[in-house]
Amino acid sequence: MTGLLDNLLSGLALGSVYALVALGFVVIFKASGVLNFAHGSLLLLGGYLIAVLHDDLGFAGALALAVVVTAAVAGALDRFLLQRGEPDPHAAHVQTIVTIGLDIVLVTDLSRRIGGDLLSLGDPWGDSVHDLGPVTVADSRLAAIVVSAVVIGAVFALFRYTAWGLSLRAAAEDLEAASLMGVRLVRVRTLAWCLAGALAALAAVFLVAFPAPGLERTTGQIALKAFPAAILGGMTSPGGALAGSVLIGLTEAFVVGYQTELHVLGEGFGDVAPYAVMVLVLLVRPTGLFGARGAARV
Amino acid sequence: MPASPPDEERAALHVEDLDVAYGRALSALRSVSLTVPHGGVVTLLGANGAGKTTLLRAVSGTLRLHRGAITGGRIRYGDTALDGRDPVAAVRAGVVQVPEGRRVFAGLTVDENLRSGGLGLGRRSPALVREGRERVFTLFPRLAERPHQAAGLLSGGEQQMLAIGRALMAAPRLLLLDEPSLGLAPRMVARIAEVVREINAQGTAVLLVEQNAGMALSLADHAYVLEVGEIRLSGPADELARTDAVRRLYLGEETGTDHPSDAGQGVA
Numbered sequence: 001m002t003g004l005l006d007n008l009l010s011g012l013a014l015g016s017v018y019a020l021v022a023l024g025f026v027v028i029f030k031a032s033g034v035l036n037f038a039h040g041s042l043l044l045l046g047g048y049l050i051a052v053l054h055d056d057l058g059f060a061g062a063l064a065l066a067v068v069v070t071a072a073v074a075g076a077l078d079r080f081l082l083q084r085g086e087p088d089p090h091a092a093h094v095q096t097i098v099t100i101g102l103d104i105v106l107v108t109d110l111s112r113r114i115g116g117d118l119l120s121l122g123d124p125w126g127d128s129v130h131d132l133g134p135v136t137v138a139d140s141r142l143a144a145i146v147v148s149a150v151v152i153g154a155v156f157a158l159f160r161y162t163a164w165g166l167s168l169r170a171a172a173e174d175l176e177a178a179s180l181m182g183v184r185l186v187r188v189r190t191l192a193w194c195l196a197g198a199l200a201a202l203a204a205v206f207l208v209a210f211p212a213p214g215l216e217r218t219t220g221q222i223a224l225k226a227f228p229a230a231i232l233g234g235m236t237s238p239g240g241a242l243a244g245s246v247l248i249g250l251t252e253a254f255v256v257g258y259q260t261e262l263h264v265l266g267e268g269f270g271d272v273a274p275y276a277v278m279v280l281v282l283l284v285r286p287t288g289l290f291g292a293r294g295a296a297r298v
Numbered sequence: 299m300p301a302s303p304p305d306e307e308r309a310a311l312h313v314e315d316l317d318v319a320y321g322r323a324l325s326a327l328r329s330v331s332l333t334v335p336h337g338g339v340v341t342l343l344g345a346n347g348a349g350k351t352t353l354l355r356a357v358s359g360t361l362r363l364h365r366g367a368i369t370g371g372r373i374r375y376g377d378t379a380l381d382g383r384d385p386v387a388a389v390r391a392g393v394v395q396v397p398e399g400r401r402v403f404a405g406l407t408v409d410e411n412l413r414s415g416g417l418g419l420g421r422r423s424p425a426l427v428r429e430g431r432e433r434v435f436t437l438f439p440r441l442a443e444r445p446h447q448a449a450g451l452l453s454g455g456e457q458q459m460l461a462i463g464r465a466l467m468a469a470p471r472l473l474l475l476d477e478p479s480l481g482l483a484p485r486m487v488a489r490i491a492e493v494v495r496e497i498n499a500q501g502t503a504v505l506l507v508e509q510n511a512g513m514a515l516s517l518a519d520h521a522y523v524l525e526v527g528e529i530r531l532s533g534p535a536d537e538l539a540r541t542d543a544v545r546r547l548y549l550g551e552e553t554g555t556d557h558p559s560d561a562g563q564g565v566a
Contacts, residue, residue: 086362087363088363089363163417166406166413166414166417167414169403169405169406170403170406170410170414170417173403173406174401174403175363176360176397176401177402178403179360179363179384180389180394180465181389181394181414181417181418181464181465182386182388182389182390182394182417182418182419183386183414183417183418184386
């Protein structure tokens with residue numbers, strides 16, 4: 001019973017971190033039709049900035065600056081390297097390929113800086129734990145769940161109630177019709193990239209917090225587990241990304257938690273499980289859990 | 299029509315000697331000139347591929363989404379030059395297009411579709427949005443009954459109403475309508491015609507692009523006929539409707555004579 005609750009909580013914590021990343025994927029895909037393969041390296045950038053800044057600025061200051069800088073970098077990448085002026089509805093494929101190149105450049109540079117080190121982000125939770133009834137849970141995981149819930153709620157509110165959110169959803173449905181309504185396509189899209197960058201930087205905090213050892217150069221790759229989460233959810237649906245993330249997080253936690261019982265699947269199946277779940281779900285629902293028919297607008 | 303002379307000049311669409319090409323080579327419009335006066339209804343007739351939609355795209359600034367460009371001539375609305383500008387400039391100037399095939403945002407609710415119509419105006423006070431919504435709901439009571447329904451679940455006629463209503467949310471002074479009768483039942487076509495008349499009576503000028511020439515000519519003061527990228531005929535709508543060429547080609551009537559050259563009021 002304790003094992004079950006334990007796994008459930010760590011699954012939720014993992015899932016809520018993945019949700020921050022997956023939401024970024026979805027926002028970018030909705031706004032631009034681009035699968036952002038540079039998302040992991042944006043997350044790494046955010047984490048790296050917090051790691052080098054927190055001594056001077058304190059954790060909160062470092063986090064704030066890292067979020068702003070990562071958002072700006074993401075927005076600039078989109079504006080100056082991908083969009084370059086005119087909105088072009090036919091360019092999404094090419095731009096997706098470009099993000100692969102951007103990812104390589106960013107990861108190479110950050111790896112060079114990080115080297116073989118494990119960097120601490122100086123988060124306030126450290127390795128402290130709380131007893132919640134029968135289970136003991138790391139404070140960092142509770143923080144992950146609470147902060148993600150609040151931030152994701154705020155993003156959903158942005159989508160629903162702001163002019164930007166409405167512009168984004170309208171443009172995702174029909175670029176030309178939105179443009180005829182006077183939606184500023186370039187700006188709306190760039191802001192979407194900024195938001196995704198900010199979410200990635202925030203996710204970095206919880207991805208490398210206890211019980212993870214710290215920021216290393218491969219942290220960006222871990223973030224790619226949010227990718228099946230986004231696809232599971234249908235790629236264009238923020239709610240789907242959330243559901244997909246929780247599903248992936250729980251799957252991973254349970255597979256790792258019951259590793260001995262699942263020994264027949266081999267060691268380290270936890271790393272594979274998200275992709276296995278993605279494939280299984282897509283076999284039954286090819287458009288994802290919440291994907292509309294023809295959701296792929298590229 | 300409340301039109302003092304200066305206002306009339308400030309709020310008229312002038313297209314002068316417009317040339318448009320797609321992909322730098324394919325010429326879609328050649329030397330097209332057209333005027334929509336303040337508060338008037340003008341119709342643009344022509345077969346498929348004549349360039350009607352291209353003309354609207356040039357005015358609304360969406361040519362670039364189709365890899366088209368204006369290669370000559372001018373477009374201005376009052377004092378505002380619209381050629382080579384983005385769609386935001388057209389919307390800000392008061393020129394709003396209802397695209398062909400309705401193109402409502404299917405996954406958004408009726409109410410969200412209407413809200414999206416006001417996006418181009420920047421920060422509008424909630425009062426203005428409410429006012430616009432009121433106006434649309436008065437015009438289309440059917441929409442008022444289902445504000446939270448997804449637009450994709452509306453019938454074709456209701457979607458056309460929503461598309462027009464969405465454009466009206468931007469408080470246009472000139473409405474560009476691209477084939478509003480396309481694919482609609484005759485009863486709905488009549489309803490759309492009524493709506494166009496009503497919108498015009500409220501002071502909004504209309505440029506109506508249609509293949510349904512009968513409906514268009516009954517609504518319009520002035521008409522142009524576009525053929526393969528050039529204006530072939532133009533004149534007052536009722537006169538044009540009587541010419542043999544238009545009756546034969548666009549109204550599907552049998553005529554005795556066969557001299558399209560002495561038809562309309564000359565090439566514009």
